[in-house]
Amino acid sequence: MAHVADVLISGAGPTGLVHALWLTRQGVSVRVIDKLDKPVKASRAMAVQARTLELYRQIGLADAVAATGHPIPTMNLWVKGQRRARLPFAEAGADVTPYPFILSYPQDEHERLLIEKLQSMGVEVERQTELVSFEAKPDHVLSRLKKADGPEEVFKSAYLCACDGAKSTIRHQLGTDFEGGTYKQVFYVADVKLSGLEPAGEAHIALDNADFVAVLSYGRSGLSRLIGVVSDADPDTLGFEDVSHRAIDGLGVKIEQVNWFSTYRVHHRVTDNFRHGRVFLLGDAAHIHSPVGGQGMNTGIADAINLAWKLTAVLKGQADDALLETYNQERRAFANTLVETTDRVFTFVTAESNFADFVRTRIAPVVAGLAYLVEGVREMMFRIVSQTTLNYQESALSAGTAGKIEGGDRLPWVEVGGVDNFGPLSHIEWQAHVYGTASPGLKAWGQRRGIPVHEFEWHDKHGQAGLARDAVYLLRPDTYVALAEPHASVEALDQYLQSRALVTKYFVQ
Known part of the structure; x- marks a missing residue:
């Protein structure tokens, strides 16, 4: 031993x-x-x-x-064989992240x-x-x-x-x-070769009454992943030929080959x-x-x-x-x-009643299509799916507000002249960011504490992202904001450290 x-x-x-x-x-x-x-x-x-x-x-x-x-730039929503909404992630996330897509x-x-x-x-x-x-x-x-x-x-x-x-x-x-609990529906997953899906490289979700299927392209040779559900079925005996094909057929695709098929229950x-x-x-x-x-x-x-x-x-x-x-x-x-959140969405998608069918296939697609015409709504939908809205604002490690950024938030991504502010985050360490001018006192504080202070020349894009000029943002090693200090006060930084015995040993005294 x-x-x-x-x-x-x-x-x-x-x-x-x-x-x-x-x-x-x-x-x-x-x-x-x-x-x-x-x-x-x-x-x-x-x-x-x-x-x-x-x-x-x-x-x-x-x-x-x-x-x-395979980067998927767009999600398409189909209802009973008709495409009812098209959600372009690339456009919605262009100012949010260097990766404005879902990667298949x-x-x-x-x-x-x-x-x-x-x-x-x-x-x-x-x-x-x-x-x-x-x-x-x-x-x-x-x-x-x-x-x-x-x-x-x-x-x-x-x-x-x-x-x-x-x-x-x-x-x-x-x-x-x-x-928690277990859904009564059995999920299936199939890797298939198909033809007829347009646009081929995008993602598609098809709804048909209580049936639905999601299609994610591999980005090569017509290969795609199908994810769907079957109600009240035995997963041990279920085969691809047993699943409902209403939603699949609504996409107008032909399944040429099933490479593998698997079922499972979801909790x-x-x-x-x-x-x-x-x-x-x-x-x-x-x-x-x-x-x-x-x-x-x-x-x-x-x-x-x-x-x-x-x-x-x-x-x-x-x-x-x-x-x-x-x-x-x-x-x-x-x-x-x-x-x-996922429970509410799944329950909505698979609920079995005439009223649920009406809302799911008639009302929801119209609302989704109209909502996505609004720029702010498009961006928010992308942020939720991409997990860039995740924050730790309620954490014991989070404090302060500077601009629109609070302690616990993900640091906003900003690119200026082909250079972004995420570059220094490649180092897994505590660090401080200043967008504007860092005072000599703050730089000296960083040297004394062993915390790199990164200074970015102010640009309007920083303000548009919610950052405050000349404020200091103390970042955790996982790139989330620990302290947002609007006045870049060294005293406030020290007070943050001293009030959190959780982290004070980390820093050079």
Whole structure:
């Protein structure tokens, strides 16, 4: 029994892999295990949202992921064979993010890229290695591991992170609640080759009474992913020929080949606490919900990044243990909101009644089409789907308001002359931004505290994005605003640090 890693990560899906990447980049030793012998090929997750790509810039992955996947610039809404609305994401998100699209990127390909990146950093995923049980001690965790071809092993780590999915062994052993329910509908996922879909490279959602299907293009050779539902069916015996084709036929497409087909039941649940001492729940182990909006995998990735910088700070003695409590506070609040939102949307889409059909197929498309003609509504819809509205305003780490930006907000993206303000965020560290002029006193404060102060020449675009001229924005390592200070007061910055024993050890005194 040897303490060879600071963090043991159980589960090598996107959540676990991203968690390992962010920890490793920050100098934390990790061990990643997974009970499967290889990544799952018939994967369900396809959508990579803009906020995920923004965060991928921190480890140099964004361009590779965007280049490998297929950017979907537009969503089309069809009702009973008629296209009723067209939602151009590229236009709506042009001033929001460098990635104004939904990226279609199959999870198996996504995982392969993450694994290659992790290998380049010297970390291998240990396959066919299962966590059988664990025992949490005051200052470490003992985990009993079983390899398929070897004896059991007892492994010691400072922390244990459960990224082991909806049926999490770790969550079950903790005995934590997983409140929620199960939809009566069975979801199906199919990878198909089709023809006749126009425009071919865009996303399409088709509604027909209580039937619906979403189509995401792979961007090559007519390959697409279909996601739909079947009511009151046995997922074990269901085949593609058994699903309703009303919505599919309404798109006017021909299914030429079904490469694979899978069914599953979907739950909507959130665990009661994401932290249990030295054990943490992330991704599907902590929350599961309807796939509406393509939010699930992206939410797990956000869990992983949120926790990674906090674990790093505590492990390096740069922050008190209390900092880890903010992981549960911040991420559980978002998970609850997401589950409620996706549940309402899914219930609306699949409700079975004449009135529900009338609202869904007659009223909603008209409202959506008209609303999207308004620029502000278009942008807000894109922000919600892309997760760029996610904020931690209620967090214990958030304070202040400068311009329209509050502590806990995502820093607005602004590009001027081909250069954007997200460049410095590639460093996983605390930093300060000033849009305008940073005073000598503020620069000296940054040097004294060991916090880089980045100064951007003021431009009208900064004001349009909600930033205040000459204010200071103190940014967390995960790029969210910790403190928005309108007067760029050094005293206010020090007061922020001193009032939060959670973070004061991080800074050079």
